Amino acid sequence: MERAGFASDPSRARGRLVPEEESSFRSCFQRDRDRIIHASAFRRLKHKTQVFVEHEGDNYRTRLTHSIEVAQVARTIAGALGLNPELTEAVALAHDLGHTPFGHTGEDALHALMAPYGGFDHNAQAIRIVTRLERHYAEFDGCNLTWECLEGIAKHNGPVTGDLPWALAECNDAFDLELHTHASAEAQVAALSDDIAYNNHDLLDGLRAGLFTDDEITQLPIIGDCYAEVDRKYPGLDPYRRRHEALRRVFGVMVSDVIDTSRAILAASRAQSVEDIRHLGHPVIRFSEDLWVQLREIRAFLFTRMYRAPSVMEVRARVSRVVEELFPIYLNDPRQMPRHWHGDIEAAADETELARIVSDYISGMTDRFALQDHARLTGKTPLER
Structure with missing residues (x-):
């Protein structure tokens, strides 16, 4: 499909923090x-x-499988709207890099522990990872991403105003991301694709976990119609295939709605460039109002029956203690951290800088490693009954 005038153009990208020679066979995005x-x-x-x-x-979603699913949805929507698929995909793949172990539970625990030192924000942490913490290249720390990609990671959910998370403020001081404006349409696509992916796969994971049943979710908007369509077309279908066929239709409803709604908003905006998109004062990638109301009902169901289910809350309390107990151990004895972190520890000017290094380390842990390290340092196994 021909690219729209408001698509991000790699030939007009604003560059990188550290200038590099461009590739002869890959665009900057x-x-x-x-x-x-x-x-x-x-x-x-x-x-x-x-x-x-x-x-x-092994069958539940991880941050990696989720990120891949978001990127797939984002490329589809970007292609339909004439946007740049590579930038869209890059932002989608990076959007969860800053997440802690144990999902939002780990983030809540780490944010509370970091309150005296500026707090913790997973979106700002993603920026810190790609600008400082990845240390593989000879000429720079981080990944030296383009301005457009950093902008998309920082504000794919909209302008960032008020007091900035410290990790984002550091990057913005060095490479002004114009946080008061909206991001490119590509970054906005990545944000809506995140919503589409997790709404769909949380339903599937919740069903698999036995937190609710197919019959219960058929009472919800959109979902009931999709199950009914499958039953008409494939009467007597195996329950697992029936579920998959229905939920893939739910997925399709959301994707089609975003494409149709956003296409109309973009046409009405008369935007001719990516700068026009940034300064419109409103997002251009959106669900329709009707679908948004229906999705709110689905989200309310998931909040009650999945995110706050007693079995989930019990595990949340247990893993919160893992983060809560690891943090003071490392803060009081940072040399318990691996040797390659010791240079950063020695360079820390005060307790705040040290706490942020500890936060970097803990937030980078996987669930498995956090549990293993907690057991090594405390002798406890909080998930064993």
Whole structure:
């Protein structure tokens, strides 16, 4: 498909923090995507969970499988709207790099522990990872991503105003990301693709975990119609195939709605450039109002029946203690951290800098490693009954 005038153009990219010679066979946004895929933090996402802790089963989504699904959805939507698929994919793949072990539970615990030192924000941590913590290249720390990719990671959910998370403020001081504006349409696509992916796969994971049944979710908007369509077309279908066929239709409803709604918003905006998109004052990639109301009902169901289910809350409390007990151990005795962290520890000017190094280390852990290290240092096994 021909690229739209408001698509991000790699030939007009604003460059990188450290200037580099451009590749002769990859655009700058392709290079960003490839560097994210090869990052250590990206690999570690395979053992970081969404809702369920890593040991609870091999079939549940992890941050890695989720990120791949988001990228797939994002490329589809970007292609339909005439946007740049490589930048869209790069932002989608990077959006969860800053997550702690144990999902939002680990983030909540680490944010509380870091409150005296500036707090913790997983989105800002993703920026810190790609600008400082990945240390593989000879000429720079981080991945030296383009301005457009960093902008997309920083504000794919919209402008960032007020007091900035310290990790984001550091990057913004060096490479002004114009945080008061909206991001490119590509980054906005990545954000909506995240919503589409987790709404769909949380339903599937919740069903697999037995937290609710197919009959219960058929009472929800969108979902009931999709199950009914499958039953009409494939009467008597095996229950697992029936579930898959229905939920893939739910997926399709959300993707089609975003494409149709966003296409109309973009046409009405009369945007001619990516700068026009940034300064419109409103997002251009959106669900329709009707679908958004329906999705809120689905989210409310998932919040009650999945995210706050008693069995999930019990595990959340247990893994929170893992983070809560690891943090003071490392803060009081940072040389318990691996040797390659000792240079950073010695360079820390005060307790705040040291706490941020400890936060970097703990947030980078996988579920499995956090449990193992906690057992090594405390002798406890909090997930054993």
